[in-house]
Amino acid sequence: QLSPMTEDRVTGAADPAARIAFILERQKAGWLSDPLPSREVRLDRLDRLDRMVVAWQERFCAAISADFGQRPLLLTTLTDVVPTRAAIRHARRHLKRWMARRRVSLGWTGKPASAEILRQPLGVVGIVAPWNYPLNLVLSPLTGALAAGNRAMLKPSELTPAFSEALQQAVAEFFAEDEVAVVTGGPEVAQAFTAAPFDHLIFTGSTAVGRKVAEAAARNLTPVTLELGGKSPAILDPSADIARAVPRLVWGKLLNAGQTCVAPDYALVPRERVDAFIAAVMAEVARQYPGLPDNPDYTSIISARHFERLERLVEEARDKGATVVELAGANDAVRRMFAPVLLTGAPDDAAVMREEIFGPILPVIAYDTLEEAIAYINQRDRPLALYWFGTDRAAETRVLEGTIAGGVTVNDTILHLSQDDLPFGGVGASGHGAYHGEAGFLALSKEKPVLRQSTWSGVKLLYPPYGGVTRLM
Numbered sequence: 008q009l010s011p012m013t014e015d016r017v018t019g020a021a022d023p024a025a026r027i028a029f030i031l032e033r034q035k036a037g038w039l040s041d042p043l044p045s046r047e048v049r050l051d052r053l054d055r056l057d058r059m060v061v062a063w064q065e066r067f068c069a070a071i072s073a074d075f076g077q078r079p080l081l082l083t084t085l086t087d088v089v090p091t092r093a094a095i096r097h098a099r100r101h102l103k104r105w106m107a108r109r110r111v112s113l114g115w116t117g118k119p120a121s122a123e124i125l126r127q128p129l130g131v132v133g134i135v136a137p138w139n140y141p142l143n144l145v146l147s148p149l150t151g152a153l154a155a156g157n158r159a160m161l162k163p164s165e166l167t168p169a170f171s172e173a174l175q176q177a178v179a180e181f182f183a184e185d186e187v188a189v190v191t192g193g194p195e196v197a198q199a200f201t202a203a204p205f206d207h208l209i210f211t212g213s214t215a216v217g218r219k220v221a222e223a224a225a226r227n228l229t230p231v232t233l234e235l236g237g238k239s240p241a242i243l244d245p246s247a248d249i250a251r252a253v254p255r256l257v258w259g260k261l262l263n264a265g266q267t268c269v270a271p272d273y274a275l276v277p278r279e280r281v282d283a284f285i286a287a288v289m290a291e292v293a294r295q296y297p298g299l300p301d302n303p304d305y306t307s308i309i310s311a312r313h314f315e316r317l318e319r320l321v322e323e324a325r326d327k328g329a330t331v332v333e334l335a336g337a338n339d340a341v342r343r344m345f346a347p348v349l350l351t352g353a354p355d356d357a358a359v360m361r362e363e364i365f366g367p368i369l370p371v372i373a374y375d376t377l378e379e380a381i382a383y384i385n386q387r388d389r390p391l392a393l394y395w396f397g398t399d400r401a402a403e404t405r406v407l408e409g410t411i412a413g414g415v416t417v418n419d420t421i422l423h424l425s426q427d428d429l430p431f432g433g434v435g436a437s438g439h440g441a442y443h444g445e446a447g448f449l450a451l452s453k454e455k456p457v458l459r460q461s462t463w464s465g466v467k468l469l470y471p472p473y474g475g476v477t478r479l480m
C-alpha cells in the first residue's frame with residue numbers, strides 16, 4: 008500500500024505544479040543550509056549515485072528493454088550504464104582540481120590588491136531527459152550537477168514509464184528528497200517543471216520542444232543548457248577507404264535502431280562512388296545484423312507513433328521520386344522492428360531531408376566537389392555532430408574549418424561523445440551550452456570573481472575633487 012505521498016511521487020501528482028514547487032522549495036532550503044558543500048559531501052553523493060547504478064543495474068536494463076519492446080541488455084549496458092559510471096568516476100577523480108579556487112594575477116591598475124575566482128554551485132538544477140538513452144541522459148547531467156555541489160530534480164521521459172518508475176524508486180532509496188528527486192509525467196508535467204524557477208535547467212530533447220523550454224526558462228531568467236537534435240551529416244571524402252569507413256558508419260547509424268542524437272543522419276558521397284558505397288552498406292548491414300528484422304541485437308522503435316512517422320518519411324520520399332534500397336527484410340509493425348533502408352535521390356523538400364530522421368533510414372546525397380558538400384551543410388541548421396571519412400588532410404581541414412557543428416569525429420561516428428574530457432553540446436538549432444566532465448561542472452557553477460583590496464590602495468588618488476584636471480593621459 009502506497010502512502011498518499013508516495014503515490015503522488017509515482018503518479019506525478021494530481022497537481023504537478025504544486026508538487027514541483029514543494030520539492031523545489033525543499034531543495035532550495037537544503038542547498039541554503041550548505042551552499043558550498045565540501046569535497047567529502049560531494050564525493051559521498053557521487054559515491055551513492057554510483058552505488059545506486061550498480062544496485063539497480065539489472066532492474067534499470069530490464070525496464071529499458073521493456074519500454075522499448077526489444078533492446079539488447081548489452082546495448083543498454085554499453086551505452087547507458089558504462090558511460091554513466093565512467094562520468095561519475097571521472098568527476099570523482101578530478102573533483103579536487105575542479106573545485107579549487109583560481110588565483111588571478113592583476114594588471115598594474117589592480118595592484119597591490121589580490122584576486123581569485125571562486126567556483127560556486129548555482130543551487131537547484133532541473134534536468135529534463137528524453138527516452139533514447141534514458142539512464143545516461145538523466146544521470147550524466149546529474150553527475151555534473153552533484154560534482155558542482157548542486158541539488159537536482161529529474162524529469163525522465165514519459166515514453167520510458169518502466170524506467171522512470173525504477174529511477175524514482177532508486178533515487179528515493181539512495182538520496183534524500185531535498186538532495187535529488189524524480190518527477191514523472193508527460194508533457195503537462197514537463198511544462199510545469201520547466202516553468203519552475205530553477206537555478207539552471209538542462210534539457211535534452213528535440214529542437215521543437217527545446218524552443219518551448221527556452222521560452223519558459225526565459226520568464227524566470229533561468230539559464231538553460233539545451234542538448235537538442237538535428238540532421239548530422241557524414242561526409243565520405245574521395246580519399247576515404249570505403250571498406251574501413253562503411254562499417255563505422257553503419258554501426259553509428261543502426262546503434263539503437265538509429266534512435267541516437269548523434270547518429271549520422273545522411274551521407275554525402277562522391278557521385279562516382281555512390282554504387283560502391285551502397286553495395287558496401289548492404290553487405291555491412293547483413294554482417295552486423297543478419298536476419299533482420301528478426302535479430303536479437305536490434306532495437307525496436309520506441310512507439311507506434313514514431314514507427315509510423317518513419318514509414319511516412321520513406322513513403323513520402325518515394326512519392327517524391329527517391330529510390331528506396333531495402334537493406335534487410337520487411338518491417339515488423341507489431342514488434343516495431345523497422346528494417347533499415349537507404350534512399351537515393353531524395354529531393355530537398357522531402358520531409359526526410361528536412362527533419363531529423365531518428366531511425367534506421369539513410370539518405371545518400373551525391374556530390375561532385377567538396378565545396379558543394381560543405382555548402383550543402385552550411386545551407387542547413389547547424390548540426391549536432393559531423394562525421395568526415397578520408398585521409399586527405401587538406402580536405403579534412405577545409406571541412407573542419409568551413410563548417411560549424413556541435414562536435415566532430417573524424418574517421419568514425421559517435422565516439423567524440425564518449426570522452427569525458429571533450430565538452431558535449433550543440434550549436435544553433437542543435438542546442439547551446441555544453442556538459443560532460445569539467446564542462447558540465449562549469450555549466451552548473453558560478454565562477455565568482457573576488458577582488459581583495461589591500462591596506463594601501465592607489466585607487467584613492469582617483470577620488471574627487473578633481474581640481475579642474477580634465478585628462479590623465
Ligand code: NAD
Binds near residue numbers: 138201233269
Ligand atoms: P522530446 O523533445 O519530445 O522530449 C524530451 C523531454 O521533454 C521529455 O521528458 C518530455 O516529457 C519533455 N517535454 C515534452 N513536451 C514538453 C514541453 N512542452 N515543455 C517542456 N518539456 C517537454 O524528445 P524525445 O522524443 O524524448 O527525444 C528525441 C530528441 O532528443 C531527438 O531530437 C534527439 O536528437 C534529441 N536528443 C538530443 C540529445 C543530445 O544530447 N543533444 C540526446 C538524446 C536525444
